[in-house]
Amino acid sequence: MTHGGPVASVAVSTVIFTLLPRSDALHLHLPVVRRTRDPFDGAWALPGGWIGADEDLADAARRTLVETTGLRPSYVEQLYTFGRADRSPTGRVVSVIYSALVRSPEAARVAEVHNVRWVPVAEASGLAFDHDEVVAYALWRLRAKVGYAQVAVHLLGETFSLGQLREVHEAVLGRELDPANFRRRVVASGAVEATDEHLTGGRHRPPRLYRAVVPEGAAGPFETTAGPAA
Amino acid sequence: MTHGGPVASVAVSTVIFTLLPRSDALHLHLPVVRRTRDPFDGAWALPGGWIGADEDLADAARRTLVETTGLRPSYVEQLYTFGRADRSPTGRVVSVIYSALVRSPEAARVAEVHNVRWVPVAEASGLAFDHDEVVAYALWRLRAKVGYAQVAVHLLGETFSLGQLREVHEAVLGRELDPANFRRRVVASGAVEATDEHLTGGRHRPPRLYRAVVPEGAAGPFETTAGPAA
């Protein structure tokens, strides 16, 4: 009946999305890490690691992210927990998967780190463990969430034009959006507020800059949003 | 860096919803179990237990559910994983929470079990650990999900009238729905298909019986739906 006692190792892994320019437009990318030991030695996998003895799960996700890739995400959210008994040949492992977003400038830092590679989401396959499925699920959920929650702002800076925000949505959804309709939808939702600033230096009419509105009483009580990198 | 090794006990707990008549209409209830040891000895808590060494997480949820309440759910879905380091005074515990639905006839079996009590969701408070929050989150998610997925059918039998299905939705959402509009929405969604049968024996016009349509390519790849109780 009652089992009790430590029976499993608990690990966290994170699917991190960011936007990187590719050919003409921005595309969603995620970092993968080359494994340096069994199982799946040499294969690419999601960054992650074991939880510390006195460490919260989300903290462990952030820490392992920094250790393996150097990235500090602007948004972290729990995705799913995997616990199939046969997941790993080296003993019982329960993996808590997190989903995260990083801003593009932060993403550039990874270039210096060895054994880490950015891959476009469309080409992310052949990963270790069941990470292919995990990525597919995280992507599905991000696309769904972008429709009703303002998660996209975590891929941008403090202020942004609605054109930039639209670019982000287009990259996440993988299709183009009508600028006029997008503007109406976003403004009406109250998720952004206009500033008095305009973005100058562009080649055409300078767009007004907007700022994200704090969500207030959000949906799920357990979403964790990290502050910007210190 | 690498910690490794078993550092945590992994438990599962389940929020189970069912419909029970209360005063005039159906109301959402959930079972709580009286704890018989520390921590929180004597307090009411969600049913759960430790995972087995070779047991999948969802299987552990079903097993502990049977052991503590005798219930076999018709629908099981992973909800969230809690892992705050200070959750339990007796050592590091990571709790994977599941959400489940049971049909009303099955729910009646619990009456025979000691130390288990049905409480209306509106009165579920003062539970052990952080279970109050867990229940609130599960309820929020069930209400959200009933809007876009046909989870409500898992609270009914093989066939049902649209009036019965509407009652379920009303009980979950806590408000009345227009019968005509509800019918159109559900039929148009393709989530149910009409049978040739009609429900006789009622006091009024016999309603047509419907059957739930299998969801086919569902949303999340990791939703687990249990078969009906054997």
Next chain:
DNA sequence: AGACGTAGTTGTCATGGCGACCAGAAGCGA
């Protein structure tokens, strides 16, 4: 048997969100 009450079912209409598309505004570069 016939009237009546109630839930099931169909129909109508107004509203609002959203996509397609048009048009003016505003800056830069040639």
Next chain:
DNA sequence: TCGCTTCTGGTCGCCATGACAACTACGTCT
């Protein structure tokens, strides 16, 4: 100055949804 591009606001039509009226079909009551 002209032309190009993007920003920004406007119009139109479609469709989903909610409010509500009306009809149907059965059990029940007299």
